[in-house]
Amino acid sequence: MTFPQIKKLPSLKFVKTRERSSVCEPTPSPKLNLLFVPTTTSASKKPEDSHKYRLKFQYPHLLFCLFDDTNTLIITFIATPFPLFCFLSPFPLSTTKRKTKKKRLFFQTLTLAFFKKIWRFPLKTRNSQGGYSSNIQDLESVMSQMMHIDNIPSTPGKFKMEKSPYNRLRMHFSLAKLTFWSFVFLGLIFVFFYRSPASSSPVSSDLSRRSLRTSSYGGPAWEKRIKASAKVRSRNGISVLVTGAAGFVGTHVSVALKRRGDGVLGLDNFNDYYDPSLKRARQALLERTGVYVVEGDINDATLLKKLFDIVPFTHVMHLAAQAGVRYAMENPGSYVHSNIAGLVNVLEICKSVNPQPAIVWASSSSVYGLNTKVPFSEKDRTDQPASLYAATKKAGEEIAHTYNHIYGLSLTGLRFFTVYGPWGRPDMAYFFFTRDILKGKSIPIFEAANHGTVARDFTYIDDIVKGCLAALDTAEKSTGSGGKKKGAAQLRVFNLGNTSPVPVSDLVGILERLLKVKAKRLVMKLPRNGDVPFTHANISSAHKELGYKPTTDLQTGLKKFVRWYLNYYGNGKKSAQ
Numbered sequence: 001m002t003f004p005q006i007k008k009l010p011s012l013k014f015v016k017t018r019e020r021s022s023v024c025e026p027t028p029s030p031k032l033n034l035l036f037v038p039t040t041t042s043a044s045k046k047p048e049d050s051h052k053y054r055l056k057f058q059y060p061h062l063l064f065c066l067f068d069d070t071n072t073l074i075i076t077f078i079a080t081p082f083p084l085f086c087f088l089s090p091f092p093l094s095t096t097k098r099k100t101k102k103k104r105l106f107f108q109t110l111t112l113a114f115f116k117k118i119w120r121f122p123l124k125t126r127n128s129q130g131g132y133s134s135n136i137q138d139l140e141s142v143m144s145q146m147m148h149i150d151n152i153p154s155t156p157g158k159f160k161m162e163k164s165p166y167n168r169l170r171m172h173f174s175l176a177k178l179t180f181w182s183f184v185f186l187g188l189i190f191v192f193f194y195r196s197p198a199s200s201s202p203v204s205s206d207l208s209r210r211s212l213r214t215s216s217y218g219g220p221a222w223e224k225r226i227k228a229s230a231k232v233r234s235r236n237g238i239s240v241l242v243t244g245a246a247g248f249v250g251t252h253v254s255v256a257l258k259r260r261g262d263g264v265l266g267l268d269n270f271n272d273y274y275d276p277s278l279k280r281a282r283q284a285l286l287e288r289t290g291v292y293v294v295e296g297d298i299n300d301a302t303l304l305k306k307l308f309d310i311v312p313f314t315h316v317m318h319l320a321a322q323a324g325v326r327y328a329m330e331n332p333g334s335y336v337h338s339n340i341a342g343l344v345n346v347l348e349i350c351k352s353v354n355p356q357p358a359i360v361w362a363s364s365s366s367v368y369g370l371n372t373k374v375p376f377s378e379k380d381r382t383d384q385p386a387s388l389y390a391a392t393k394k395a396g397e398e399i400a401h402t403y404n405h406i407y408g409l410s411l412t413g414l415r416f417f418t419v420y421g422p423w424g425r426p427d428m429a430y431f432f433f434t435r436d437i438l439k440g441k442s443i444p445i446f447e448a449a450n451h452g453t454v455a456r457d458f459t460y461i462d463d464i465v466k467g468c469l470a471a472l473d474t475a476e477k478s479t480g481s482g483g484k485k486k487g488a489a490q491l492r493v494f495n496l497g498n499t500s501p502v503p504v505s506d507l508v509g510i511l512e513r514l515l516k517v518k519a520k521r522l523v524m525k526l527p528r529n530g531d532v533p534f535t536h537a538n539i540s541s542a543h544k545e546l547g548y549k550p551t552t553d554l555q556t557g558l559k560k561f562v563r564w565y566l567n568y569y570g571n572g573k574k575s576a577q
């Protein structure tokens with residue numbers, strides 16, 4: 001029997017041994033050796049096969065070997081993805097049945113897909129040049145090579161280990177390593193097959209991609225942290241549950257509340273809509289301020305109920321949401337999941353606890369949609385949303401009305417106008433324009449029909465924070481208890497904008513001056529992606545009821561943002577994703 005394909009392989013080596021014995025020749029190589037013996041049948045048909053073959057296998061981490069007291073190999077199986085599946089599945093490697101082979105091939109394909117999808121730790125292989133490489137192509141090639149081996153009837157043989165204490169030590173070390181990685185691998189298989197969502201709908205797969213997981217929670221230490229974080233430290237202070245606390249607005253609001261002595265507990269699912277490391281950095285900032293952020297999803301009713309069991313929050317600042325206008329075309333399900341289902345879940349809990357908290361939550365300027373009457377007033381029509389994002393925020397406002405009407409929940413919706421500033425969102429134009437200008441990449445600047453200007457009422461984060469705190473401070477108590485309304489409750493909605501729209505091209509001009517880099521402008525027609533040509537807030541209602549008065553113009557605000565950006569990303573050495 002010859003193994004022409006295998007001989008050519010860069011990562012597998014076949015070594016012919018001289019005699020048909022169960023003992024391998026000692027080798028100075030630290031690699032694990034797998035003895036490969038052709039079956040008697042094939043050996044008798046082809047006499048040259050009566051030799052033994054020693055396969056130097058290049059994935060030692062993934063090889064299982066079991067030895068008896070005399071160091072004789074008694075069981076071996078290869079824990080590379082394909083054979084491991086053969087081992088786990090009822091489809092043995094040596095089968096000759098076509099049907100079984102087909103099934104095994106299916107397992108192999110699945111395994112490869114699995115590796116491509118969730119392989120996280122480095123797979124180190126020694127390549128033909130003797131160097132180390134680590135990539136999935138290597139794995140793929142080895143797996144395809146193993147299909148050739150698969151066609152050869154075989155049984156594992158026995159071999160004796162080299163007796164040198166040095167080699168034995170190295171072998172034990174390798175065994176420990178491979179056992180560890182093999183367990184990790186088995187664990188990953190379990191997670192992949194038993195914990196992944198059953199449905200293959202685009203919505204569920206998108207949600208799993210964004211890892212909307214709920215971490216485990218509970219225990220006295222966990223509860224202690226929550227209580228400490230939510231403890232009110234000032235006279236007349238409030239205790240606030242801030243959802244989306246590791247988000248842009250959530251971080252700033254949580255810090256401001258904590259600094260003035262309120263009790264604050266954060267909740268965030270740390271999804272990967274944008275770079276989660278930025279959210280983790282915000283979390284670290286919050287922890288330094290004394291705000292604990294529970295990792296969990298607003299759709300997790302059990303978790304929310306538990307949080308209210310531990311702390312009877314007087315207020316909820318509900319900022320967790322799927323943001324972004326254009327991304328709604330890419331992942332519509334995430335908007336329904338967070339902005340509608342998530343909101344309803346939060347309100348369900350709030351209505352059922354006793355006492356009910358007052359709720360302030362984030363709506364959006366996008367609800368004005370195709371409205372052309374400027375500046376946008378809360379009394380203007382909001383029934384022409386231009387994006388699914390806007391539609392879910394508008395739906396949120398109607399849902400708020402329902403919970404206020406039926407259960408007596410005190411609800412205040414805040415329509416934020418394109419909020420920007422330090423610790424901002426990398427998906428927003430001012431943020432990625434900064435990154436791309438620094439990188440020398442061109443930036444797309446949208447223009448309206450007939451070369452019309454696209455403008456936004458850009459609002460600085462500190463002004464928004466003041467508006468949020470004022471909304472919390474002026475919120476009246478909810479009136480219901482035990483899930484029943486006891487009287488009319490407050491229901492409000494406010495614009496929080498800057499009242500001075502700025503064309504996007506001007507924003508780019510400011511960034512160019514601050515960064516001292518000329519932008520490569522790529523002016524293009526506003527795509528039909530949910531964007532509206534302009535926004536402009538009328539804030540008279542917020543001014544009257546909340547004392548809201550924005551004080552930061554775009555030039556000043558962007559200056560603070562750029563300073564933060566350069567500091568955070570190391571003067572452009574490390575750049576935003």
Ligand SMILES: O=C(O)[C@H]1O[C@H](OP(=O)(O)OP(=O)(O)OC[C@H]2O[C@@H](n3ccc(=O)[nH]c3=O)[C@H](O)[C@@H]2O)[C@H](O)[C@@H](O)[C@H]1O
Nearest residue numbers: 323324325364365366416417418428429444445446504531
């Ligand atoms: O107020 C809101 O309710 C929303 O504000 C924000 O949406 P927007 O106002 O659309 O902000 P943002 O994406 O920064 O685009 C800014 C400008 O750049 C233009 N723009 C954008 C991208 C691009 O490539 N080119 C471009 O010209 C674009 O046409 C626009 O004119 C929040 O993301 C959203 O979550 C929501 O809170």
